[in-house]
Amino acid sequence: MLNRVCVLIRVYNRVEDLVNCVNIIRDTWTLNDYFILLVTNGENDGYLIPESCMAKCNKVISVKENIGHFNGNSQLLHAGMEYMPDDCDYTVILEADTWMYGDQLIRKYIKRLTDENAVWASAQFFRYVSNLATDIAIIKTSFIKQNRDIFTFVSTPEYYVANYLTGKNYNFIYITENMPISLPRYVRRFPFAPTGRFFTFENSKMVTHHIESLKGGMDEKKRDFNMVSKTDYFKNHYPNNGSLKILVLRTVKLISYLLPYKGWFFKTKHSYQEV
Numbered sequence: 019m020l021n022r023v024c025v026l027i028r029v030y031n032r033v034e035d036l037v038n039c040v041n042i043i044r045d046t047w048t049l050n051d052y053f054i055l056l057v058t059n060g061e062n063d064g065y066l067i068p069e070s071c072m073a074k075c076n077k078v079i080s081v082k083e084n085i086g087h088f089n090g091n092s093q094l095l096h097a098g099m100e101y102m103p104d105d106c107d108y109t110v111i112l113e114a115d116t117w118m119y120g121d122q123l124i125r126k127y128i129k130r131l132t133d134e135n136a137v138w139a140s141a142q143f144f145r146y147v148s149n150l151a152t153d154i155a156i157i158k159t160s161f162i163k164q165n166r167d168i169f170t171f172v173s174t175p176e177y178y179v180a181n182y183l184t185g186k187n188y189n190f191i192y193i194t195e196n197m198p199i200s201l202p203r204y205v206r207r208f209p210f211a212p213t214g215r216f217f218t219f220e221n222s223k224m225v226t227h228h229i230e231s232l233k234g235g236m237d238e239k240k241r242d243f244n245m246v247s248k249t250d251y252f253k254n255h256y257p258n259n260g261s262l263k264i265l266v267l268r269t270v271k272l273i274s275y276l277l278p279y280k281g282w283f284f285k286t287k288h289s290y291q292e293v
Contacts, residue, residue, distance in 0.1 A: 020051040023124070024106035024159060027075075028094035029067075029114035030060045030084055034236060035229070036114035037071045042251070044074050047121035050128075053077075053106055057098040059084040077101050091152070095169035099162060106159050113153045117239075119223040119247035123195055127156050136189035137161040138179070141196035149176040150183070150190060151199065153226055161188070195222035218267055223247045 025043060029036045036056075043052060054074065058067055059081040072078050081097050084090045095111065102109055108128050127139040140155035152175045162168060165186075171178050183190050200215050217227040225243050232238040240252035245263060250256070257263065 020049070021108075021128070022053060022103065022106045023050040023128070024053045024055055024102045024109040025112055026055045026057065026095070026098040026102065026109055027112045027114055028091065028098065029056070029058050029065075030090060031063070031065045032114045032229075033060070033065050033067060035117075037068060038240075039112070039114050039117055040071050040074050042117050042119060046119050046251075047124070049121050049125045052121075053103055055079070055098050055101055057081065057094045059090055059094055089171070091175060092169050092171045096166070099166060099169065102159055102162065104159075109157050109159045109162060111152065111155050111157065113226075115228060116153045116226045117224065117243055118154070119243065119249065119251065123193070123222050124156060127191065127193060130191055131156065131158060134189060134191065136191050138183060138188070138190040139193055140190075141193045141199055143176040144200050145198060147177070148180040148184060149174075150180045150192075151176055151196065152179060154193075154196070154224075156193075193222070195219065196224065216267075218242055218246055220246050220264060220267065 027036065027039065040054065040056075043054065053076045055077045056067070056072070056075040057079045058065070060066075061080050062082055063084065067078065079097050079101060081093060085093055108131070110124060131137070131139055137158040138150060138155060138161070139157075141151040143149050143151040165182075168179065168182055180190070196219050198216060218225050223246050225239060225246060227239045227242065229235050229239055234241070237255060240255040241257045242263075244250055244252055244255055245257035
């Protein structure tokens with residue numbers, strides 16, 4: 019019998035990303051029974067979810083007002099929290115532009131969370147200070163329901179979550195397959211280096227691009243997804259120089275691991291605020 023897992027997807031205006039994200043989950047996530055809970059706050063601004071996409075979700079919540087970037091993120095998570103099924107021991111929070119082929123990684127980290135008595139698993143976004151990514155995270159559902167202020171971000175979410183968990187003595191796990199994300203500023207000047215951060219993750223078969231930052235837009239994102247998943251999931255989207263891109267990606271990631279960050283020498287504390 020498959021374990022039931024909630025997937026809370028949040029979206030404002032990335033509707034095309036969302037459609038692909040939901041399709042990928044329904045087509046390739048097969049190791050658990052997934053309850054897709056979609057929360058959107060773009061309806062009032064004209065970002066309507068297609069009926070065909072909503073039909074693939076178990077529950078759709080529309081929040082009428084978008085109250086801003088970080089606050090809107092918090093708003094969506096709080097709205098979805100009310101509808102997480104009690105029979106889902108774990109919840110995956112997911113942004114609509116985060117696409118992952120297959121769910122082997124989810125099964126792996128659910129097992130680790132259980133075995134290690136931890137409540138949260140996600141990547142380390144910035145390497146020089148304790149922090150946790152929120153674009154995709156696997157969380158114990160009972161922890162969320164008992165700690166509702168975990169999603170009341172009063173600072174950058176990545177810092178807030180890590181310091182909240184540390185301050186309350188909860189264990190968390192880094193998803194290393196989704197790392198590194200950031201890279202030293204001086205590495206960004208290298209030829210072919212990503213702009214600001216990594217968006218392609220070969221080890222987890224995941225891409226997280228914002229399509230407006232890609233010269234080829236959505237088509238390029240689909241090609242990169244086929245490249246890291248080693249499939250032709252998106253038909254007629256064959257990677258251009260895929261082997262070379264993977265080699266460059268691996269090289270730049272290796273360099274980012276080996277070269278120092280200034281934060282290794284100048285530590286900054288980011289705290290959370292009780293509300």
